[in-house]
Amino acid sequence: MGERPRTGRAAAGAGHGPVILAAGAVLWLPGRPKKSGRLGRPRIALVHRPKYDDWSLPKGKLEAGEGMAEAALREVREETGFHCLLGPELPTQHYRVQGRPKEVRYWAAVPSSGSFRPNREVDRLDWLPAGKARARLTHDQDRLLVDALLAVLGAEPVRAAGAGPVKERWK
Secondary structure, eight states: OOSOOOOSGGGGSSOSSSOEEEEEEEEEEOOOBOTTSOBOOOEEEEEEETTTTEEEOOEEEOOTTOOHHHHHHHHHHHHHSEEEEEEEEEEEEEEEETTEEEEEEEEEEEEEEEOOOOOSSOSEEEEEEHHHHHHHOSSHHHHHHHHHHHHHHTOOOOOOTTOOOOOGGGO
């Protein structure tokens, strides 16, 4: 799967070849309504990629002439079957893959139509509450995107056992 992914600009410094550009989204649904009339915690779509046997967020490389937001919409549709509406931009990830720098831009997104069908890249899609999503995600940097989504939504960060490090301000 390449070198351990990292975030931050230093991770994508001078390297071997041009930067690999990719885009994706943290696809989410509002929580189910409670008897009180308030919404429950949001649910987040995680995809399982059998090629890597990992759980991640929908994303992929840009195609020729494609913009970042356009690529994010296409990748979500291809991997999940859902058309979506992009919301606020989330932190960009920077890491290396086989010695090459990679930059992945993410957005918060809500589905507008569609349904999941297993495909050549993704064999499963699960909608999980944030804490369970954090625990299931394979890569630490994806957990940070769940935290960023919760911050954008104004929701409290939720931790599950073994979900990775806690940011100091959330202790």
